[in-house]
Amino acid sequence: MFDFRLEATSGAARAGTLTLPHGAVETPCFMPVGTQGTVRTLSPTDLRAVGARVVLANTYHLHVRPGEDVVAKLGGLHRFMAWDGPLLTDSGGFQVFSLEGFRRVTDDGVEFQSHVDGARHVLTPERATEIQWVLGADIAMAFDHVVPGGADEAVARDAMDRTLGWLERCGHRHRDLTEGWKPIRQTLWPILQGGAHAALRLESLRRTVALADWTGVAVGGLSVGEPKPVLYDMLETLQPHLPGPIPRYLMGVGFPEDLVAAVERGMDLFDCVAPTRNGRNGQAFTPDGPVSIRNAAFREDPRPLDPDCDCETCAAFSRGYLRHLFVAGELLGLRLLSLHNVRFLIRLAGALRAAIRRDDVTRWAEEWRRRYTQTETQ
Amino acid sequence: MFDFRLEATSGAARAGTLTLPHGAVETPCFMPVGTQGTVRTLSPTDLRAVGARVVLANTYHLHVRPGEDVVAKLGGLHRFMAWDGPLLTDSGGFQVFSLEGFRRVTDDGVEFQSHVDGARHVLTPERATEIQWVLGADIAMAFDHVVPGGADEAVARDAMDRTLGWLERCGHRHRDLTEGWKPIRQTLWPILQGGAHAALRLESLRRTVALADWTGVAVGGLSVGEPKPVLYDMLETLQPHLPGPIPRYLMGVGFPEDLVAAVERGMDLFDCVAPTRNGRNGQAFTPDGPVSIRNAAFREDPRPLDPDCDCETCAAFSRGYLRHLFVAGELLGLRLLSLHNVRFLIRLAGALRAAIRRDDVTRWAEEWRRRYTQTETQ
Numbered sequence: 001m002f003d004f005r006l007e008a009t010s011g012a013a014r015a016g017t018l019t020l021p022h023g024a025v026e027t028p029c030f031m032p033v034g035t036q037g038t039v040r041t042l043s044p045t046d047l048r049a050v051g052a053r054v055v056l057a058n059t060y061h062l063h064v065r066p067g068e069d070v071v072a073k074l075g076g077l078h079r080f081m082a083w084d085g086p087l088l089t090d091s092g093g094f095q096v097f098s099l100e101g102f103r104r105v106t107d108d109g110v111e112f113q114s115h116v117d118g119a120r121h122v123l124t125p126e127r128a129t130e131i132q133w134v135l136g137a138d139i140a141m142a143f144d145h146v147v148p149g150g151a152d153e154a155v156a157r158d159a160m161d162r163t164l165g166w167l168e169r170c171g172h173r174h175r176d177l178t179e180g181w182k183p184i185r186q187t188l189w190p191i192l193q194g195g196a197h198a199a200l201r202l203e204s205l206r207r208t209v210a211l212a213d214w215t216g217v218a219v220g221g222l223s224v225g226e227p228k229p230v231l232y233d234m235l236e237t238l239q240p241h242l243p244g245p246i247p248r249y250l251m252g253v254g255f256p257e258d259l260v261a262a263v264e265r266g267m268d269l270f271d272c273v274a275p276t277r278n279g280r281n282g283q284a285f286t287p288d289g290p291v292s293i294r295n296a297a298f299r300e301d302p303r304p305l306d307p308d309c310d311c312e313t314c315a316a317f318s319r320g321y322l323r324h325l326f327v328a329g330e331l332l333g334l335r336l337l338s339l340h341n342v343r344f345l346i347r348l349a350g351a352l353r354a355a356i357r358r359d360d361v362t363r364w365a366e367e368w369r370r371r372y373t374q375t376e377t378q
Numbered sequence: 379m380f381d382f383r384l385e386a387t388s389g390a391a392r393a394g395t396l397t398l399p400h401g402a403v404e405t406p407c408f409m410p411v412g413t414q415g416t417v418r419t420l421s422p423t424d425l426r427a428v429g430a431r432v433v434l435a436n437t438y439h440l441h442v443r444p445g446e447d448v449v450a451k452l453g454g455l456h457r458f459m460a461w462d463g464p465l466l467t468d469s470g471g472f473q474v475f476s477l478e479g480f481r482r483v484t485d486d487g488v489e490f491q492s493h494v495d496g497a498r499h500v501l502t503p504e505r506a507t508e509i510q511w512v513l514g515a516d517i518a519m520a521f522d523h524v525v526p527g528g529a530d531e532a533v534a535r536d537a538m539d540r541t542l543g544w545l546e547r548c549g550h551r552h553r554d555l556t557e558g559w560k561p562i563r564q565t566l567w568p569i570l571q572g573g574a575h576a577a578l579r580l581e582s583l584r585r586t587v588a589l590a591d592w593t594g595v596a597v598g599g600l601s602v603g604e605p606k607p608v609l610y611d612m613l614e615t616l617q618p619h620l621p622g623p624i625p626r627y628l629m630g631v632g633f634p635e636d637l638v639a640a641v642e643r644g645m646d647l648f649d650c651v652a653p654t655r656n657g658r659n660g661q662a663f664t665p666d667g668p669v670s671i672r673n674a675a676f677r678e679d680p681r682p683l684d685p686d687c688d689c690e691t692c693a694a695f696s697r698g699y700l701r702h703l704f705v706a707g708e709l710l711g712l713r714l715l716s717l718h719n720v721r722f723l724i725r726l727a728g729a730l731r732a733a734i735r736r737d738d739v740t741r742w743a744e745e746w747r748r749r750y751t752q753t754e755t756q
Contacts, residue, residue: 036706037699043710045690066677066702073678074698082694299444300451312423316460320452321415324444328414331709332421 002187002215004247010361012239012266015353018216018247020086020138021185022078025053027247027268028352030259030345031088032276036061037071037081040276041335042342044082050311050343051350054138055083056271059131060092060099064114064121068134076136087137088271090251091128091170093144093163093191094220105145107162125169133177133186141218142170144191149226156195159221160204163193164211171212189249191220196230198237205241217242218249219267223258231258235265242266256285256348257372260365263352270349275341280334282326285344289372293337298323311343312336380565380593382625388739390617390644393731396594396625398464398516399563400456403431405625405646406730408637408723409466411654414439415449415459418654419713420720422460428689428721429728432516433461434649437509438470438477442492442499446512454514465515466649469506469548471522471541471569472598472629483523485540503547511555511564519596520548522569527604534573537599538582541571542589549590567627569598574608576615583619595620596627597645601636609636613643620644634663634726635750638743641730648727653719658712660704663722667750671715676701689721690714 001021008015018025031054032039032047039047039055047055062071074080077087096103096110103112109124125143132140143166145159167190174188190208194200208217219238222231235250242248249269250262259270275285282293286306291298293305301319313322313336325333355364379399386393396403409432410417410425417425417433425433440449452458455465474481474488481490487502503521510518521544523537545568552566568586572578586595597616600609613628620626627647628640637648653663660671664684669676671683679697691700691714703711733742 036702036708038703038708038710041709041713043690043713044694065706066698070678070698070702074680074696080696080699080702082699300448302452312421316422318452318458320444320448321458321460324414324448324458325416328443330414330416331419331712332416334709335419335421335713 001183004216004245006245008357008359010356010359011264013263013352013356013361014266014268015356016247016268018268020054021183022084022086022138023053025086026353028259028263028349028356029053029269030342030349031056031269031271032342033271033273034081034083035273036065037077039342040280041338042276046335046339047083047342048085050339051346052085052342054086054088054269056088056090057081057135057137058092058095059089059128059135060095060123062089062135063092063123063131064116064119068131072134078136086139088139089132089135089137089141091132091141091143091191092123093128094146094251096123097146098224105162107165109143125166126173129170129173129188130177133174136186138186139216140174140186140188142167142188142190144193144220146193146221146224147195149196149224149230151195153195153197153200156193156197156200159195160193160200163191164204164207167208168211187215189216189218190214191218191251192238193221195221196226196234198234201234201238202241205238209243214243214246216247216249216269218251220251222250223252223254228258232261232265235262235267239266256345257369259345259348260352260368263349263356264361264365275345276338279337279339279341282333282337284337285341287368287371288374293319293322293333294326295323305340306344309340309343309347311340313340379561382594382623384623386735386737388734388737389642391641391730391734391739392644392646393734394625394646396646398432399561400462400464400516401431403464404728404731406637406641406727406734407431407647408720408727409434409647409649410720411649411651412459412461413651414443415455417716417720418658419709419716420654424713424717425461425720426463428717429724430463430720432464432466432647434466434468435459435513435515436470436473437467437506437513438473438501440467440513441470441501441509442494442497446509450512456514464517466517467510467513467515467519468629469510469519469521469569470501471506472524474501475524476602483540485543487521503544504551507548507551507566508555511552514564516564517594518552518564518566520545520566520568522571522598524571524599524602525573527574527602527608529573531573531575531578534571534575534578537573538571538578541569542582542585545586546589565593567594567596568592569596569629570616571599573599574604574612576612579612579616580619583616587621592624594625594627594647596629598629600628601630601632606636610639610643613640613645617644634723635747637723637726638730638746641727641734642739642743653723654716657715657717657719660711660715662715663719665746665749666752671697671700671711672704673701683718684722687718687721687725689718691718
């Protein structure tokens with residue numbers, strides 16, 4: 001369990017297989033986000049159909065609603081959302097620090113107001129770990145302190161130090177909880193912080209790795225408003241120092257171009273709400289760049305969104321029909337574009353994997369970028 | 379084509395098979411409504427999965443948006459909405475008379491304002507027939523003048539007379555359009571009117587039947603606000619006089635209890651937005667009556683909506699999870715309840731069919747009603 005087998009490399013890019021209690025995952029891998037225990041508009045059947053292997057859910061959201069006790073009474077998160085594949089729960093750190101409303105941070109934890117009903121809650125490293133254990137995902141994430149993209153060094157260091165202290169406490173609590181379970185049914189991954197400060201990031205990595213034999217490591221607090229070159233630079237800074245034998249999860253990324261860039265820089269796992277959120281807004285990913293389906297140019301367009309795509313949306317429906325659904329405010333449109341966008345990222349990760357195995361990722365990525373970023377003429 | 383084979387009767391209730399260009403339909407049959415060329419929240423794959431055989435679309439809505447020319451350029455309505463089974467288009471009469479906004483009725487037709495952008499449109503019997511021919515449904519409906527449930531006799535007679543005049547014109551136009559097509563790929567059905575006035579209804583029926591050899595006949599203008607006993611009485615009045623060898627379509631019905639009552643009174647085909655609209659509002663049909671899924675009692679309820687149901691919703695999800703989706707505002711909930719409710723009505727029609735074939739419909743319906751209308755204790 002929690003075994004990662006590295007199968008090929010191409011430059012810094014890697015292809016491997018991660019084995020989890022609920023199934024094996026080929027990397028690079030895009031993981032759709034089911035914040036509230038559902039990937040918005042998509043059913044588990046849809047997720048299987050688009051080739052999703054790992055699905056995310058969120059500790060903060062499920063804790064405030066319906067509450068982890070309810071999920072437990074309904075059989076745990078897998079049964080609750082009827083997803084029998086691997087699950088990963090984010091710890092809630094990101095949400096506590098990014099959602100609006102009151103919060104008070106101490107070294108012990110965070111007191112905050114629920115975005116749902118304003119009720120006061122407290123999350124500590126121990127509580128976040130316990131909640132995730134009750135939810136029962138294959139991968140739990142350590143509780144972290146996330147700072148905005150533009151945070152100065154002092155603020156970023158403070159949050160990084162706190163994150164490391166919390167990581168130790170998460171680790172202890174997780175060891176207590178998992179002790180005696182054979183086979184172990186949940187692993188805990190640490191999250192690197194340090195804002196946009198390279199030295200802090202490297203320190204975060206060094207001190208994190210020293211703490212335990214992790215089965216994976218996440219890079220958090222990027223893609224939170226910093227310019228894109230900062231993200232890419234940071235990945236290049238980290239890459240040579242990241243432990244080779246474990247998977248690397250870049251949190252909150254990404255958009256197709258970011259996913260490609262991050263794979264080239266040695267990242268293995270990704271999650272992002274972009275495919276579903278943008279899909280609901282009428283934006284579809286295509287190999288020629290994103291298109292806005294409401295565009296009047298598509299009114300009588302009989303072509304599929306993406307002729308190379310094998311998803312249900314592209315197999316059955318014209319751009320003209322999809323435009324009609326959006327213009328007419330029909331809910332099916334939200335679902336069909338979400339479905340396609342998730343499939344697009346999963347196929348993109350698959351194509352990168354194939355290129356890595358051919359040791360051809362640089363050329364492949366260049367070509368992909370040339371087409372994807374060409375001037376939008378559609 | 380357009381052949382109806384009556385296979386069994388039980389009292390006034392009938393079981394048969396209607397053959398249409400895009401497939402055969404066993405009756406009694408519930409037809410889901412895809413007003414704008416999509417059954418709200420459901421994909422064609424979902425519709426097939428729940429056993430839908432005929433899907434409805436609406437002439438008025440598709441005419442004002444996206445326009446029948448667009449649908450034609452995108453391959454016709456079947457291709458447009460990716461539904462290769464039988465389709466029926468309502469003529470737009472009901473919408474013209476029920477939607478808010480300006481309208482002017484003459485014997486020639488109706489001038490009205492689009493509910494979308496306020497643009498002026500004119501629908502005449504000829505135009506409504508031409509639009510439906512362009513859309514290409516298996517069954518087109520004659521353009522009719524619908525009056526509110528409480529309309530007095532003079533108003534109802536005026537609308538009935540006008541509907542009969544329009545029916546002749548629809549018939550002429552449809553014969554011109556279909557001439558030379560072999561095999562004939564669309565049939566036209568008349569709609570009986572006459573409000574809640576039995577004598578007018580019988581006159582409408584007599585004069586309609588005298589006009590042509592119809593392949594089916596619809597009862598319109600009921601379920602528009604009149605009390606339920608009026609609907610049932612009217613069906614009992616009409617039933618002995620309806621032509622036996624053709625299918626009878628009761629428009630806009632219905633709710634489960636109305637569907638059962640109408641089948642007992644000799645009706646064969648039904649459509650209604652209730653399963654999808656109520657589904658989106660969180661109401662689910664069950665054999666023990668409707669339940670409101672937001673009810674706090676379902677918070678930790680591990681049971682499916684309906685343990686006897688074979689739909690995806692009931693197979694995979696607990697009431698507790700469905701409640702969570704609604705309380706959290708997740709779009710998947712709208713779809714899962716719509717899916718179940720449509721399946722519920724299709725299974726109900728199937729169970730009625732089986733009871734008719736056993737010549738047991740009265741006892742079966744009594745028993746079904748006893749359970750369905752018991753005091754809600756769930």
